[in-house]
Amino acid sequence: MQEVLRSEGSRLTLNLRRARAFVSALLSHFPLxxxxxxxxxxxxxxxxLIGYGSMDLVVFALCLCALFVVILSLFAxxxxxLVVQRKVMRALECQPSSRSSAAAFEAGYHNxxxxSLPAITWLPLVRLNWRIVSxxxxxxxxxRRRDNRLHETIVPAHRGKxxxxxxxxxxxxALGLCSYSWLxxxxxxHMILPRLGAYHPFTLQRARITADGLPETNGEPLGDRMEIRPYAPGxxxxxxxxKGFARNRQLNVRLPERSVAFDDKACAYLVSGTGDxxxxxxxxxxxxxxxxxDDWHFGADGAGNDNGRANEYRNLADALVAIADSAAPEELAPHSYGLDRFLAAQHCSHCLVFASARDSEVLARLAATAQSRACRLNLVIGVDIVGRRTPKSRLHRALWKDSDVRSSNVLSSNVLAKTLKASPVLxxxxxxxxxxxxxxxxxxxxxxxxISDLKDAILG
Structure with a gap:
């Protein structure tokens, strides 16, 4: 039932967006x-009514002046x-592409x-402006700078490619009476990289694997019984x-020392989701x-994984493009979950996974992956804490108790379920x-x- 309601809601939202786009397209061709x-x-x-009906000469003159200003602004x-549109189209066609690779911008900053385009100076009271739609x-x-040209600077909000x-x-x-616009x-x-914010480099613990530390290559990587630790079940x-237990009543075990080494092959994966x-x-x-x-393998959702293949990247330039391409557009379906395919292709013992704390579906899939595969997952989760929920005082709860009860009765069960599930602590x-x-x-x-700090946190 919930899936049917969710599909109907998404279909209604899509129809509303189409109707809004159609109305805005019609209004864009109306000059007034x-x-x-x-x-x-x-x-x-x-x-x-007044100028001709009552023969009021003052109103007659004012109305004629107003009509003259509107018509003059309309024609101008x-x-x-039309003249500027032809110049803009010609400038876009003749503008050479000086970039050998994709342009790189950063979200949240001026880029x-x-x-640039020349400003309109030959026509009075008319201004040129534009904005990026996609x-x-x-x-x-x-x-507008000293060369009498309008130079464009953008501030992207999210990453993308x-x-x-x-x-x-x-x-x-200048009066805002008429407008002529086109796309x-x-x-x-180009690609838009995510904003780093206040992040600073942190230390990662390198994974360790069993190594051959014996002179005899046919032997097992086990040494003398030198490793002593407390007893554990199993x-x-x-x-x-x-003998030690008889002296100090402490139960310890002595195990063969294993030969271990650092795993030079590092694997990392970015899981796409809500608020990522x-x-x-x-x-x-x-x-x-x-x-x-130096030797690492990186993968991300959406970077070619939607076709059923697991892509890997081993250089920084391609990995940054994959990070930018992992953002799912709002009007399209989210990217498919590709961590399982990536782990199956890499055969790595440890994997560093970047994920969002706001997407409960992604967290459930990560739990299923960790339970079904032998690869150990180390999760690094980024959050944007924009504020804290302040607890209400006793006086406030006593005064607004009835209103809170009435408002909670108005809410549907779906809204209440979303509210209870908003906190990712569980x-x-x-x-x-x-x-x-x-x-x-x-x-x-x-x-x-x-994790407990997210209980009362407002995530952006």
Whole structure:
């Protein structure tokens, strides 16, 4: 039942987006703005009812002036828009691609795209402006400099990878009565890397594997009985040091010392999910800081894994592209879970996994992977703690008790389930029992946090 309601809700949301896009497309071809339409209707109505009806010469003159200003702005905006549109299209077609590789931007910071257009100076009271439509959630700043050109600076909100940039250009008069806009596409391969924030390089514990530390290659990697540790359930009774137990009543075992060595092959994987920007930033920091060593293998959801193959990357440039490409667009389905395919292809004993704490479905899949495979998972989870929930005082609870009860009765069961499941503490606690270690890092402060600290935290 919940799946049916969820599918109907997603279908309704998609239809609303399509209707909104259709209405906005129709309004974009209408030259008058809301302010201009009101000025035209009010001026024409006042001229008809008061100017001609009552023969009020003052209202008659004011209405004629208002109509003249609206019509003049309309012609100036439309004519100027047509001329500027041809210049913009010609400039986009003739603009050479000076970048040999994909342009790299960083989310959350000002980035120059090296795109500029001349400002409109030959037509008074008309201004040119534009904004980036795709990639979505990209703030566009157009700065007019001394060369009388508008230079573009963008501030992306999220990471991503695209092959083109779609801009909406707009020619508008100074009074805001008329507007002429159009869309233009510029082929520009680029990637947007996640914002590092307050992250700083941290220390990773290297995995250890059994090595051959004996001169005889045919022998087992076991040495003398030199390793002494407390008794643990499952140890053989023959390994117990009974003489020491008779002296100090402490149960210890003596085991053969194993020959171990550091595992030079490091594996890391980025799992895509809801609110994974902080986890992607951690993966970027780990690769750029060289924390994985020299020989490493990296994989990510969405980087070619949707076709059933598990891709691996062994150099920094390709790995950064994979991190940018792991972001799932909002209007499309999320990327498929590819950690199982990656572990099956690499045959690694340890794997460093970057994931989000907000996606309960991803955490459940990680728990299933850790339980079904012999590879040990070390989870590094990035979070954005934007605030804390302050507990309500007794006076507040006493005064608003009835209203809280009424509001809770209005909420549906689905909303209540989402509210109770908003805190990832339960999922992370269950997951910590199946993986080797979990490290939580806050991107806002750069500090390590505990799982219990997320109970009253507001995650961004």
């Amino acid at each position: 703005t809301l302010q201009g339409s009101l000025a035209l209707v009010l001026s024409a109505g006042a001229l008809r 905006t439309v004519i100027g828009g 120059s795209t090296e795109f 990639p979505a959630n990209t703030e566009t700043l157009n700065e 695209n092959d083109a940039v779609i801009r909406r250009f707009e020619v508008r008069d 233009a596409t510029q082929p520009l391969a 140890d053989s009774v023959r390994d117990i040091m009974w 920007e902080a986890a992607a930033a951690l993966a970027r920091l780990t690769l750029e800081s060289g924390l994985l060593g 999922d992370l606690t269950t997951l910590s029992q199946r993986v080797e270690s979990i490290v939580l890092v806050d991107r806002t402060s750069g500090d390590l946090v505990k």
